[in-house]
Amino acid sequence: MASALPHQPPVDHAPEEETDVVVGQDSRTDVLQVLSSHTAQRILKTLKGDPKTASEIAEYVDRSVQNVSYHLDxxxxxxxxxxxxxxxxxxxxxxxxxxxxxxRLVVRF
Incomplete structure (x- = not known):
């Protein structure tokens, strides 16, 4: 039976070319804490090509969907x-x- 809902329509998304993290500003230092996780780094690498769902990412990084969801949040x-x-x-x-x-992510001091 065919679904009335589109299963995986194309995603029209173009990330910015670059974003800055300025160390010393309280609002952005959490970025470094998030990036200290190996799993978070692998998730970012996985998303470099195309957008993906949590279950697809979990398969790529060989982690549970619950663990990946935590890092996605x-x-x-x-x-x-x-x-x-x-x-x-x-x-x-x-x-x-x-x-x-x-x-690209640029860290500035």
Missing amino acids: RLCGAELIEPTATWYSEKGREMTVYALTAE
Whole structure:
């Protein structure tokens, strides 16, 4: 039976070319804490190509969806990634699609 909802329509997302993190400003030092996680770094690397859902990312980084969701929340809070679309599973469940906010991260002191 065909679904009335589009399963994985194309995501139109273009990340910014660059974003800055200025060490010494309280509002942005959390970015460095988030980036200290190896899993978070692998998630960012996975998102470099195309936007993906949490379950797709979990498969790429070989972690549980719960663990990946934790890191996705932290990466969103640090404004390194953002939700860009919603896809629907074959069962009709909504799945958030995540993408990078910028192609490069520049740390300034």
